[in-house]
Amino acid sequence: MSVAAEPRRNDHARSGARGLSLHAKRVVWAWSFLAVPIAFYVVVRFYxxxxxxxxxxxxxxxxxxxxxxGFENYTRMASDPLFWKVFENTFLYLIIGTPVSLLLSFLIAYFLDRVHFLHGLLRALYFLPFLTTAAAMAWVWRWxxxxxxxGVINSVLSSIGIPQQPFIQSPSQALYAILATAIWAGMGFQIIIFMAGLRAIPTTYYEAARIDGLGEFAILRKITLPLLKPTTVFLVVFSSIGFLRIFDQVYNMTTNDPGGPLNSTKPLVLMIYQSxxxxxxxxYAAAQTVVLFVILLIVSLCQLWIMRTR
Amino acid sequence: MRRGLLTAALAAGLGFATLGSAQAVEIQYWQYLYPSRVKAMDQLIENFEKANPDITVKQVTFPYANYQTRLVAAKAAGQGPDVLQLFYGWLDNFVGGQLIQPLPSEDFPAKEIESDFFPIVTAMKRDGKYYGLPTAVRSLALFYNKKLFKEAGLDPNKPPQTLDALVDAAKKTAKHDSSGNLTTEGMTIDMGGQDHQWWREVLVRQFGGQPYTDGDRKVAYDDQAGLKALQYYIDFDTKYHVGKPGFMDEAQAAFRGGKAAMTIDGTFRLGSFADIKSFDWAVTELPANADGTRSNYASYFANAIGSGVQGEKLEASKKFLKYVSSPEAMKIWLKVVGELPARKDVALTQENLNDPILSPFIKALKYAHTTMFVDEEAQRQVAIDMVNRILLENQDPKASLDQAAKAEQQIIDRQTGK
Known part of the structure; x- marks a missing residue:
């Protein structure tokens, strides 16, 4: 800041002759470079x-x-039982998906971090699903x-004497069956981010804690988790938005009856798409989009506020 | 001197330019992207241009999913197609949105159309005016697996011809494992496939009702006939355990995999079933009811002229539309795409009627119905949910039927602006 302020004072005297001060020129340059992406964003996003x-x-x-x-689309939405069903589904994806996926990926990252044998291979295996196309993955799971x-899973179940489960063909199981694949699909990314976060914690803290005689669990609670907070905040926000916007897993696993059976798996984005x-x-679709926008905004702001650094 | 030359050159250039525009009219034809349809259209365009050297036709295609959106966007930009393809069920929307214009009645007289084409062509008529003509039509038939018929001791050349015989054959061909799980379906049950059409336009009528009244604007299947038709349909699962929704994911996959003895599907499936190697299959007309009443559901894409087209482009478009709905074009379409000719005399030839695969579909065109959908996907969903409520949530069939009728009526009312 002070560096920028320095030349401005010097240039001021000359500015009459050259037209623009150096600072002004810089600003003009910066804006002319920024103008292209800004114009693009205004036209393609904001408008x-x-x-x-x-x-x-x-x-x-x-x-x-x-x-x-007027607000007819909104009143229609409020009285549309399908909208409330879809609303409930979307929040189920969010409130089950986010904690479960974060907990699982933290556990895996925490222990993977300590494994040295075949570490690279294991990490690659966990990351692999993230690289796979969502559509291809959803179709494999569907089968x-x-x-x-x-069905492979049901064949195994019936061979050991457990009755077949309907999974995605049942209104009560379908949402969880799809959620499981969605969690599995996104976990590779979360593990990598958690591992990077774990690696970023200076080892001196751990050494000091061990010298002081802290147990593993105390180290986890007092050192690892607090220092991992920025990573956790990022992942919570990131995966919450992901689950609120879930679409491709559901659509590809239920294409014959999108969001079915009986709308039990339909998320808001799929309803918007169909409308x-x-x-x-x-x-009507635009009104649903506005509602989704508001939900995303509120959820993100709440999370940032709750997990803010005090 | 130089100036004179320049003027002469300019004049000549101008002359050529005007001559050129009078000579060659270019019109655009739009349809959705489907390889065999595009190939057939390329052939038709080539023949047409040979016969009309002063007209060039440019074919433009878009993926099915955003075909309609493209049309609307092009119309808004004033760059719509001259001739375009549309599903018969989109007509009201397209007329309302002023995307197409009525066919001039002097070139396309209604009387002639109605005597030459199969009766389902009237779905393109509004207020006495035709808005488009199909090249080809599709209908449904019962596909059956000859190998499974033989294994079950049934004559593979005598497929079921009545609804009761269909149940019998399904019971004989279905297979179960030791824990009672279905391993081979006798008859596929899949409302998400073509069954919703079968139920609506065929079964409901065969049990003495009608799916809709008032030009398909009033749902009418919520009566005794509708209930009987629904009961007949779900009995395949609940009573006889010979078919199950979601078995092998979808009906056509089960049939293709040799795990279903019978399935109802359309002409458009012939291409994908043609490469089945592991068993022989055949086709028969949809079964009749006890009185011998048959019905079928037929559908088609029609070609129409864009709303803003006029002058020499309109003349060229009329010529092109006439050609693509001519007997010659229909023969090419049948050969390349495998869809049935929309003209009676082209379809009902001895050769076609002797064709074991084509004849069940072609015979059906004489008694087939079309549903005037307002939103086919949403209306199909109503049928899927109706069956799922009974099979998955044990809802009473009568209650589920009434709920479905109410939901579908709401969809129709909303779309027709009531």
């Missing part, structure tokens, strides 16, 4: 976002020109979950 707010107040269906209908004669691109009910 459509604002437009979506407007659309949510209209009855646009692609074919007829949009007509202003794994099938009943006999083709917009299969029913062409653009106004």
């Amino acid at each position: 459509p976002t604002v437009q979506a707010f407007w659309l949510s107040l209209t009855n646009w269906n692609l074919m007829r020109p949009a007509q202003f209908i 794994l979950y099938q009943p006999v004669p083709i 917009a691109f299969s029913s062409y009910d653009m106004g």
